[in-house]
Amino acid sequence: xxxxxxxxxxxxxxxxxxxxxxxxxxxxxxxxxxxxxxxxxxxxxxxxxxxxxxxxxxxxxxxxxxxxxxxxxxxxxxxxxxxxxxxxxxxxxxxxxxxxxxxxxxxxxxxxxxxxxxxxxxxxxxxxxxxxxxxxxxxxxxxxxxxxxxxxxxxxxxxxxxxxxxxxxxxxxxxxxxxxxxxxxxxxxxxxxxxxxxxxxxxxxxxxxxxxxxxxxxxxxxxxxxxxxxxxxxxxxxxxxxxxxxxxxxxxxxxxxxxxxxxxxxxxxxxxxxxxxxxxxxxxxxxxxxxxxxxxxxxxxxxxxxxxxxxxxxxxxxxxxxxxxxxxxxxxxxxxxxxxxxxxxxxxxxxxxxxxxxxxxxxxxxxxxxxxxxxxxxx
Amino acid sequence: xxxxxxxxxxxxxxxxxxxxxxxxxxxxxxxxxxxxxxxxxxxxxxxxxxxxxxxxxxxxxxxxxxxxxxxxxxxxxxxxxxxxxxxxxxxxxxxxxxxxxxxxxxxxxxxxxxxxxxxxxxxxxxxxxxxxxxxxxxxxxxxxxxxxxxxxxxxxxxxxxxxxxxxxxxxxxxxxxxxxxxxxxxxxxxxxxxxxxxxxxxxxxxxxxxxxxxxxxxxxxxxxxxxxxxxxxxxxxxxxxxxxxxxxxxxxxxxxxxxxxxxxxxxxxxxxxxxxxxxxxxxxxxxxxxxxxxxxxxxxxxxxxxxxxxxxxxxxxxxxxxxxxxxxxxxxxxxxxxxxxxxxxxxxxxxxxxxxxxxxxxxxxxxxxxxxxxxxxxx
Numbered sequence: 001x002x003x004x005x006x007x008x009x010x011x012x013x014x015x016x017x018x019x020x021x022x023x024x025x026x027x028x029x030x031x032x033x034x035x036x037x038x039x040x041x042x043x044x045x046x047x048x049x050x051x052x053x054x055x056x057x058x059x060x061x062x063x064x065x066x067x068x069x070x071x072x073x074x075x076x077x078x079x080x081x082x083x084x085x086x087x088x089x090x091x092x093x094x095x096x097x098x099x100x101x102x103x104x105x106x107x108x109x110x111x112x113x114x115x116x117x118x119x120x121x122x123x124x125x126x127x128x129x130x131x132x133x134x135x136x137x138x139x140x141x142x143x144x145x146x147x148x149x150x151x152x153x154x155x156x157x158x159x160x161x162x163x164x165x166x167x168x169x170x171x172x173x174x175x176x177x178x179x180x181x182x183x184x185x186x187x188x189x190x191x192x193x194x195x196x197x198x199x200x201x202x203x204x205x206x207x208x209x210x211x212x213x214x215x216x217x218x219x220x221x222x223x224x225x226x227x228x229x230x231x232x233x234x235x236x237x238x239x240x241x242x243x244x245x246x247x248x249x250x251x252x253x254x255x256x257x258x259x260x261x262x263x264x265x266x267x268x269x270x271x272x273x274x275x276x277x278x279x280x281x282x283x284x285x286x287x288x289x290x291x292x293x294x295x296x297x298x299x300x301x302x303x304x305x306x307x308x309x310x311x312x313x314x315x316x317x318x319x320x321x322x323x324x325x326x327x328x329x330x331x332x333x334x335x336x337x338x339x340x341x342x343x344x345x346x347x348x349x350x351x352x353x354x355x356x357x358x359x360x361x362x363x364x365x366x367x368x369x370x371x372x373x374x375x376x377x378x379x
Numbered sequence: 380x381x382x383x384x385x386x387x388x389x390x391x392x393x394x395x396x397x398x399x400x401x402x403x404x405x406x407x408x409x410x411x412x413x414x415x416x417x418x419x420x421x422x423x424x425x426x427x428x429x430x431x432x433x434x435x436x437x438x439x440x441x442x443x444x445x446x447x448x449x450x451x452x453x454x455x456x457x458x459x460x461x462x463x464x465x466x467x468x469x470x471x472x473x474x475x476x477x478x479x480x481x482x483x484x485x486x487x488x489x490x491x492x493x494x495x496x497x498x499x500x501x502x503x504x505x506x507x508x509x510x511x512x513x514x515x516x517x518x519x520x521x522x523x524x525x526x527x528x529x530x531x532x533x534x535x536x537x538x539x540x541x542x543x544x545x546x547x548x549x550x551x552x553x554x555x556x557x558x559x560x561x562x563x564x565x566x567x568x569x570x571x572x573x574x575x576x577x578x579x580x581x582x583x584x585x586x587x588x589x590x591x592x593x594x595x596x597x598x599x600x601x602x603x604x605x606x607x608x609x610x611x612x613x614x615x616x617x618x619x620x621x622x623x624x625x626x627x628x629x630x631x632x633x634x635x636x637x638x639x640x641x642x643x644x645x646x647x648x649x650x651x652x653x654x655x656x657x658x659x660x661x662x663x664x665x666x667x668x669x670x671x672x673x674x675x676x677x678x679x680x681x682x683x684x685x686x687x688x689x690x691x692x693x694x695x696x697x698x699x700x701x702x703x704x705x706x707x708x709x710x711x712x713x714x715x716x717x718x719x720x721x722x723x724x725x726x727x728x729x730x731x732x733x734x735x736x737x738x739x740x741x742x743x744x745x746x747x748x749x750x751x752x753x754x755x756x757x758x
Contacts, residue, residue, distance in 0.1 A: 003441050005652040011428045011645050013418045022635060026417040034639060035414035038405040038587050039392045040717045049390045062382050072589060073452045073614070076634040080614050108613045202635055208417050210451060210589065210637025232611050234487045235452070235459050253722065255455040256401060256581055258589025260413060261640060266390050273384040338419045343632065 016332070017359070019368050020340035021152050021313060022180070023202035023209050024356035026264075030207055033267035034260045041257040049266055050245070050257075056269035059277065060182055060205070061197065061215045063189035067238075069245035070201070070265055071212040072258050075179045078198030078212025080108050081236040082175045083146070085224045086196060089113030092142040094135045094172065096127040096163070100153035100344045101177055105146045112232065117142060123345060124315070126308040127158040129166055136170035143223075145172045150181035152203075153343040155315035155352065156304045157185065164192045173220055179203060182213065183272055184284045184312035184356060195220040201261070204284070204312055206357030207268035210261050268357075284311045287360045291353065294369035298376065303350055312360065314353040315346070319376070324348045327375050335371040395711070396738070398747055399719035400531050400692060401559070402581035402588050403735035405643075409586055412646035413639045420636040428645055429624070429636075435648035438656065439561055439584070440576065440594045442568035446617075448624035449580070449644055450591040451637050454558045457577030457591025459487050460615040461554045462525070464603045465575060468492030471521040473514045473551065475506040475542070479532035479722045480556055484525045491611065496521060502724060503694070505687040506537040508545055515549035522602075524551050529560035531582075532722040534694035534731065535683045536564065543571045552599055558582060561592065562651055563663045563691035563735060574599040580640070583663070583691055585736030586647035589640050647736075663690045666739045670732065673748035677755065682729055691739065693732040694725070698755070703727050706754050714750040 018025045039046050050069075057068045071078050083105065087093055093114040095106045098121040109116045117139050119131045127147050136142055145167040149160045160176055167174045173195040178187045184204030189197055195217045202209035216224075216238070224231075224238050231237040235255065243252040272280060288311030295302070295316055303315040318324045324341065328351070331337045340352035353368060397404045418425050429448075436447045450457050462484065466472055472493045474485045477500040488495045496518045498510045506526050515521055524546040528539045539555055546553045552574040557566045563583030568576055574596040581588035595603075595617070603610075603617050610616040614634065622631040651659060667690030674681070674695055682694040697703045703720065707730070710716045719731035732747060 002657060003438055003443075005655055006431075006434045006438055008431050008435065008645075008649055008652070010649065011412070011415075011431070011642055013415050013428075013642070014422075014424050015416050016418045016422065018417065018419060020419055023417050023419060023638060026639075031414040031416070031639070033390070035410040036390075036392050037394050037410070038397065038402050038581075039395045040397060040399055040402060041588070042720075043393075043395065043711070043717065045393050049392075052385075052387050052390070055385045056387065059382055059385055064382075073456065074634045074637065076614050077452065077456075080612065104613065111609060111611055111613055200635065202417075208637065208639040209420070209635040210640060230490060232490055233459065234483065234490055235455050255453045256579065256588040258453065258587065258637075258640065259402060260405075260410070260587040260643075261589060261637065263390055263392070264639075266387075270387055270389065273387070276384055278381060332422070338422065341421075 015336060017337045017364060017367065019354050019359055019364060020338045021352045021354050022200065022356060024206050024354060025359040026206055026208055027271065027358045029271065030264045030267045034208065034264040036263055038259050041259060042251065046259065047251060053262065053266050056266065056273060057213050059273055060269060061187060061189045062191065063215050065189065065215045065217055067221055068215040070262065071214055072255060073212055074210055075198065075200030075212045078214050079105060079177060081214060082196045082198050083108045084112055084231050084233050084236050085238045086144055086173060086175060086220060087112040087114040088227055088229050090115060091144065092117055092139050094119060094132060094139065094142050094145045096132060096147035098125060098127055098156060099123055099148065099151035101148045101151060105177065124154045124156055124303040126156050127163060129159060129162045132163060133166045136166065136172060142172050144175060146175040148177040150178065150185065150310050150313065152180045152313060153346065154303060155310045155313040156308050157310045160194065161192045164194050168193055173223060180310065180313055183280055185310060186281055189215055201265050204357045205268050205272065207265045208261060210258065211265050284355060284360050287355045287362065287365050288314065290365045291355060294365065298373055312354060312356045314355065315350050318349055318351060322379055327379065330375045331371055337368060337371050394715060396716045396743060396746065398733050398738055398743060399717045400731045400733050401579065401735060403585050403733060404738040405585055405587055406650065406737045408650065409643045409646045413587065413643040415642055417638050420638060421630060425638065426630060432641065432645050435645065435652060436592050438652055439592065439648060440566060440568045441570065442594050444568065444594045444596055446600055447594040449641065450593055451634060452591055453589055454577065454579030454591045457593050458484060458556060460593060461575045461577050462487045463491055463610050463612050463615050464617045465523055465552065465554060465599060466491040466493040467606055467608050469494060470523065471496055471518050473498060473511060473518065473521050473524045475511060475526035477504060477506055477535060478502055478527065478530035480527045480530060484556065503533045503535055503682040505535050506542060508538060508541045511542060512545045515545065515551060521551050523554060525554040527556040529557065529564065529689050529692065531559045531692060532725065533682060534689045534692040535687050536689045539573065540571045543573050547572055552602060559689065559692055562659055564689060565660055568594055580644050583736045584647050584651065586644045587640060589637065590644050663734060663739050666734045666741065666744050667693065669744045670734060673744065677752055691733060691735045693734065694729050697728055697730060701758055706758065709754045710750055716747060716750050
């Protein structure tokens, strides 16, 4: 006796304007690219596209790192892949925590058997470079420093160049989370000397979620090759992934790459190259200024001090007496506008307004301000 | 000084007929579903679709398991997720190996700190149930039996019902790889009493690659909840994933789900439900019979004995004196037809002809036979 076939209708999603912490609005060009015919992951035509993807990602990361590719999983897999490869059991790791994603890195370092040295900073603030230097002085054997460049949970941006310089002075490698920064604000892997970085496809790159661009310096690759213990994850073991993404010649099978989403990422990165990365940074900055002025006019207060603020993720306090969830629900239902809720200790207290990639447009800024004004006025 | 923007053309893939070991041809309906507008992963409209996806997957797996959902990663992540949750360091695990994917399970069990008891069977043959019973008798503390239902590297199908029954008699849970079987040949999770199973989106479900449907029995969920040690992977820890996919009510953020590929999977599963799963199994069987007759006419020999053969993956020996790679290249270049190469010890010796999902059609069978005949005749 078989189970009966369920009857379901085709899923036709509503059209939303995505101004939360990601996913951001995906341009029609990217959606159309994703709908092109699927081909095999070992097809020469697909492999030629993979080579272009690597070149386009090197541009986005501003790096010449040979090992630069999109991991077949969301940003969290990119995070875990960087850490499981670069942390060995017993390694001291300086882990900077100033929000949800720094705390997630800490959790993963622990699961890798690393011995974390936590540098804690307040939510809504950048990582304090001096505290990191103190931690490295106190723990001269620390082999790695991990930090979040753009804390998606708070909207704070840390000084990645200074953090990388401190790590280098003390002989430690760096792992940087640039999920929310890549494509929206300068990410200069080579100029800063970052050893490993991961991002996500669905923020300022405006592709659909599900892919995690990563890049590794030669020093990081050597560290992975010189490990005394095997990487605990088979899927994330760079030594194995390298056979598929690393070489320039014939590829060996590792896993079946997510073909169509990679078409989408290729197109999204082409759009970034067409605009020019500096122009994209300038656009995010300009739209942030416009949004900031409007939010001030509505009496909303930013969480992060101006000098540490990310242009693409604007966290503001929910005004006293206002029902967070009710406002977001009305924005979604009446205006098809998504803004983000607070995470962790900011749950119910903060809204996160994203201006990421394709969503970072003048009309979205104005629409969001108008919608917020109307909903708050009726509250 | 910034790196210059690379100039690239839009990627327009060739149209191929995908008769390898996956990905298989993706129907236009699924491609179009993937190109619908992206919405947020916490949007109520998306969450309603997630509930439907779970219902549709339960139908595909023929199960009532509450915990049935698509993992945000390829089939290999589904494999690793099942094993990292169900294996604790020091656990004895009976691992059946009769091809590449059984060997991969063994590798992952080792990386989880499990103590594998390997049941080795020849490539191209089913797992020998008696040997599994012997292994369980010899290792009464073994807590888990793992096996591949449909070995994609050889085209052999094992007797999952018998393997599950043996495991149950000895008090062990089962993990089953049904990447290549789901939707193409009967997979009866509840009737067989399988505790954990994983599949892939890109085989007989004919969605694009990148998602791994999984299902867990209540006993498996209890085993995970009762672990003495934390799961080594953060991303794959079911205790955390449950907050997003497991509940019926309000979802908590874990990672950003790959929205658009999930639209595609929803549509692919709707097509399976429309056809009816028994009709889909019958179609795979009938097309296999037609292909088998044609391959015999070309003098090609099957790798797997008839009684252990998968209808959807037809592995045949490359005839003596024929250049494997040259034939596949000509099929691709002259006929836009992809068939699969041999893996591992079958590299260069075997072709794998897939009849999976949407690719399992009469016209494909005839086209493949014609193309093979022409290329082999000129060889």
